[in-house]
Amino acid sequence: MSRPDDVPRPGAEPDAPASLDAEVTDAVEHAVEDEVRAAVRQAVSVSVATGLYGISFGALSVVAGLDVAQTMALSLLMFSGGSQFALIGVVGAGGAPGAAIATAGFLGVRNALYGAQLGPLLALRSWHKVVAAQFTIDESTAVATAQRSRRAVRAGFWWTGVGIFVLWNAMTLVGALAGDALGDPRAWGLDAAAAAAFLALLWPRLAARAMQLTAAAAVLVAVLLIPVAPGGVPVLAAAAVAIVIGQVDARRRHDPSGGSSAPPVDGHLGKESS
Numbered sequence: 001m002s003r004p005d006d007v008p009r010p011g012a013e014p015d016a017p018a019s020l021d022a023e024v025t026d027a028v029e030h031a032v033e034d035e036v037r038a039a040v041r042q043a044v045s046v047s048v049a050t051g052l053y054g055i056s057f058g059a060l061s062v063v064a065g066l067d068v069a070q071t072m073a074l075s076l077l078m079f080s081g082g083s084q085f086a087l088i089g090v091v092g093a094g095g096a097p098g099a100a101i102a103t104a105g106f107l108g109v110r111n112a113l114y115g116a117q118l119g120p121l122l123a124l125r126s127w128h129k130v131v132a133a134q135f136t137i138d139e140s141t142a143v144a145t146a147q148r149s150r151r152a153v154r155a156g157f158w159w160t161g162v163g164i165f166v167l168w169n170a171m172t173l174v175g176a177l178a179g180d181a182l183g184d185p186r187a188w189g190l191d192a193a194a195a196a197a198f199l200a201l202l203w204p205r206l207a208a209r210a211m212q213l214t215a216a217a218a219v220l221v222a223v224l225l226i227p228v229a230p231g232g233v234p235v236l237a238a239a240a241v242a243i244v245i246g247q248v249d250a251r252r253r254h255d256p257s258g259g260s261s262a263p264p265v266d267g268h269l270g271k272e273s274s
Contacts, residue, residue, distance in 0.1 A: 043156050043163060046143060050168065051163070053168075054175060058172040062175075072172060080107070081138075083104040083108045113239055122157060137161065140160040219238065221238050
């Protein structure tokens with residue numbers, strides 16, 4: 001007696017679950033691709049806004065007494081806007097070289113904190129870590145950590161870091177060559193471009209009350225320390241406050257059974273890939 005076609009043979013695997021898994025996988029891949037494209041668009045917009053600010057640094061550096069070669073060396077090698085402005089600020093005010101270096105160093109310490117945060121997210125290997133260290137700045141960290149999948153994290157980080165590096169140095173050269181001819185960079189609105197871009201990136205992440213309280217505490221500490229602490233210390237103190245609060249909040253939300261919170265929707269941040 002023949003077996004009906006719609007009755008599966010013993011031991012045969014049903015087709016429906018496999019088809020469903022394929023559809024789910026395809027949907028996840030499309031979602032990740034959309035997120036990667038969004039991360040790239042975000043990175044490009046931040047890169048343009050921040051890169052233009054390099055004109056301001058180049059002009060102010062020359063006014064502070066550095067020549068074009070020294071100005072470009074700072075942008076190429078130091079590549080940290082806050083530290084660069086701190087250094088030329090001290091130099092322009094007649095401060096000692098040691099004080100200028102110490103102030104810039106204080107502000108640069110935060111990049112090490114960014115590296116510790118980005119390490120598990122990027123999961124880079126060997127020499128890629130060395131290259132990534134040069135591009136670990138405020139903006140690349142903000143764009144990268146705003147993503148949910150590893151592919152989007154990496155796209156946001158590299159596109160932002162490399163994009164700003166290229167534009168920042170190009171605009172630094174333009175500003176340094178223009179020098180006094182440019183006049184006050186604030187008249188062009190360039191002093192607010194980077195801050196506005198960073199705030200626009202940060203604002204959506206403050207929707208949760210915990211984030212709002214963390215930001216408020218960090219700002220309060222920085223404001224209280226600015227009049228009494230050396231340059232750079234308020235920034236480090238604010239970062240330390242944010243890290244401590246974040247760690248406490250993460251432990252509070254930890255699953256009592258010992259499990260961690262649910263992974264991102266695509267689960268890619270849980271994979272170790274190169």
